[in-house]
Amino acid sequence: MSRSAVITLTTDFGAGSPYAAAMKGVILSIAPEAAIVDLTHSVPAQDVRRGAIVLDEFTPWFPAGALHVAVVDPGVGSARRILYAQFGQQHYIAPDNGLLSRLALRGPAIRMVSLEAPEFWLPRVSATFHGRDIMAPAAARLSLGLPAERLGPPTTDFVKLLWPEVVILPRSIEGSVESIDSFGNLVTDVTEQMLAEAPRDESVKIACDEHETLGIFRTYSDQPPATLMALIGSHGKLELAIVGDSAAAMLGIRAGTPVVISW
Amino acid sequence: MSRSAVITLTTDFGAGSPYAAAMKGVILSIAPEAAIVDLTHSVPAQDVRRGAIVLDEFTPWFPAGALHVAVVDPGVGSARRILYAQFGQQHYIAPDNGLLSRLALRGPAIRMVSLEAPEFWLPRVSATFHGRDIMAPAAARLSLGLPAERLGPPTTDFVKLLWPEVVILPRSIEGSVESIDSFGNLVTDVTEQMLAEAPRDESVKIACDEHETLGIFRTYSDQPPATLMALIGSHGKLELAIVGDSAAAMLGIRAGTPVVISW
């Protein structure tokens, strides 16, 4: 990791919370030149599953060597471990509660370490804010060149959440709504690659809850306003959108709802 | 543009959205030393008019050479162009949907280019997130010294929104509420210069919807709490405020409501 490595923060503290600033203060006290970027602080409170999806979708856009600190940590202060891990060219620090388990679907961690060496933590560690007292100082020291191995013993096992599997049949695919973006678009777990065999024209039907739409389009402006439509979104995944409006609000659909594509 | 040029981001992604972070990741991957500043991510969804006002009001406070990337882009993926433009000492990248047309009221663009050279985009461009795939990499390269002319052919025409004109009569001015700030103050399009002839004392009447107030004051503390008052706000424009409260919420007034100043 180079000296100018970026450190990102992903938390459930809320967009206006000063708690993230406390982490930044700790990081800058140790690594004054760190470039800190807020990935998001709007993961729903204690929603580890959503945090895992955000890490998986957004951290690959950062430069090789970036270090991503994730604090969605309902078990803070309990026996749960804190992990450092490298996936691809990206580095992570997160509690061992499943936050890294979505990234791990892409392939095994290159390195993984359990943060157990207290000499790299703040001198006084609270029982309720390990993001500030353990993760931030460890991240700052990694960004200054500390080898990850110094943070604690290597490990290979970690908490894995169950992720729904997309079922691919000869003329249909069964997936689900994975997340809802800030425009209310329904982002599914069905990728462009999975849809390689599906036609793009109106012979393909996309059904979600009691709603249906025909065809997979290229972009929102391919359909008139107020229309329910399907397209491949910016994550390379099938999305359901209502043009110019919030599909989630209009249809009352939440993450987890099944989506069936058939042709 | 110098190497240390600031890059600001103005979007409708929402304050907590990770989408802005994807843009930052792309920028930092190309220009690791870029100083990225969030101007705001709270432009109401797809509200190009509001985005244009924000760019006009807030970007002039940045240093000469700053580059402002604006992503309020309901037509993403359609034939609409993406523009680079220089107004005064400030540089802009935005979809050609009117976002730059409020700035253009101040005077013509010094340079304008249509972003059509794909070698400066990400290798793979999604149809729904040109902010990340075209605008962010172009901004990063400009900040490293790429001449804007390399991004595509020069152009002079661009989409212009209709902006309501303020009517200036001998003893009255007819304008409108242009925006509402986070305190609920009603910011009008009537500038201090337009009001040069108007008295500041109680012989001037300001009317908005069914509400009226007398006098133009210097600051909020010139009137007691809960009073509707008029003053010249920090943008150099006439504002209507309720001291210690939200005028927008108390009076139910929205952007676009006519305001008449008479004396």
Next chain:
Amino acid sequence: MSRSAVITLTTDFGAGSPYAAAMKGVILSIAPEAAIVDLTHSVPAQDVRRGAIVLDEFTPWFPAGALHVAVVDPGVGSARRILYAQFGQQHYIAPDNGLLSRLALRGPAIRMVSLEAPEFWLPRVSATFHGRDIMAPAAARLSLGLPAERLGPPTTDFVKLLWPEVVILPRSIEGSVESIDSFGNLVTDVTEQMLAEAPRDESVKIACDEHETLGIFRTYSDQPPATLMALIGSHGKLELAIVGDSAAAMLGIRAGTPVVISW
């Protein structure tokens, strides 16, 4: 203050407001290398008391030499002064309305100056946004090495808010809820040190409004979900929490509510 000194911003502008960006633009125009960190922009509008608590709780986590600019300023444009002050190794710029009076409970200011020298302000000062026109340029110049004494005359008096005093009796302590964090936890003004004599087991009773709980625990995971519990939070203060939920919302408790610990 070193050249790379951090400048933090604490305001009541709202998380999505572009007003903070105007301050950043002014700072970067004068001090292009400044490292600006948002402490929070979500202080409730004009809530000076809450702003004072945020400064006191979160600024100590920043490196020595950091400069904290606070704009919660209902009296902007009136005769109220603007102060520079140094407390410990941290530096502050804020209106003289009590914002610094919570920090001052820790001990006297090392230096305090009234910002009265207009040559360090913007050439044109609005009556309603001194954060941008006076505080931001002064902060930028301090970060470049300007001695604070140049900003105006020294002063020692400043506005002090009344802070409720915690009453410590032989077998009980009477404090109050000081603030509510973004998880809905109730943070009290009773510190770990004040509780040195209190047992941690179920012989200690914590009462707040009509609610009671027994024992002071180490962390949230020490009790089952949906349980009201007391613990020492990350600020070193007694907190009341409902495991996995918002205590403030569930119990309808606000800042200021008395809390009694007895054993």
